[in-house]
Amino acid sequence: MERTKVIGKNIGVIALSIIVLIIGGIAENIAKQCLSGQYLQLIIPALVRIAVTIVLAWFVSGKLLKINPNELGIKFRKIDIKLILISIALPILVLLFYAYILPGKAYIARPGRFWISLIGAFFSLGITAGICEELVFRGMIFRYMEKTLGLKLAVIIPAILFAFLHIMNMQTFDLLDLVLLVLAGSSAAVMFTFYAVKSASIYPGALAHTLWNTLIIGGVFGVGDIVNGMRNESYIIIPIKSTSKLLTGGNFGVEAGLPAIVGYIAVTLLIGIFIKKEQMKLGK
DSSP, X not given: OHHHHHHHHHHHHHHHHHHHHHHHHHHHHHHHHTOOSHHHHHHHHHHHHHHHHHHHHXXXXXXXXXXXXXXXXXXXOOOOHHHHHHHHHHHXXXXXXXXXXXXXXXXXXXTTOHHHHHHHIIIIIIIHXXXXXXXXXXXXXXXXXXXXXXXXXXXXXXXXXXXXXXXXGOSSOOHHHHHHHHHHHHHHHXXXXXXXXXXXXXXXXXXXXXXXXXXXXXXSEEESSEETTEEOOOSEEEOOSOOOHHHXXXXXXXXXXXXXXXXXXXXXXXXXXXXXXXXXXXXX
């Protein structure tokens, strides 16, 4: 009976956390409708979404879930340069693979749209997802599950949830597309969780998430015909000289491709080594 109660509470926390994420998105859309001008419509609504999500997450976590800001990970901590370097390296290495190793000849697909593409990439898909999704998944959901279900389940369950929520981005898919997306999405989520465990903060993971989205799916660079489940309309497009779904990522795009999955797993293992070394120093 007690176990059933705990599971029920965790389901409720997941639902509540997703509602926080949705309300932040609604606030962003409302702000966008109240503004004119391309740049303002990209920047201000993104900041509104971040602010609303942080306030709601702080309130819900503190008042209902009994998780303080230190546990939630919203307080800034000492910067770990190793995590920053890894966050920069991952998207760059994936881009270099498709541009020079596969290779595909990059071309400018939207001349004269560099700045609007860059600002849109950073604000609309970069920093908003980076902070908001990390706060909800690696802050609220992970930290509550860690307290009530233990570390292993707290890593696995939100990772699977994170992967399946991205199915909504896909217009069409088959079994292989679905398998690749679930594998990629859960691998990426575990990677971001390791960032949170290593740093006891959402911000290193948010930085990694922001840089990935900005460089890979944001609209400055785009690999292949499909990006994040939608048509690639990036400023610079790198075509994929292969029809293999292991390289294209199927109908989700390169985020679900094998090079990206290998990257997620490699980063996870590397951060895991850092965590293990710290634990050994502390005698754990």
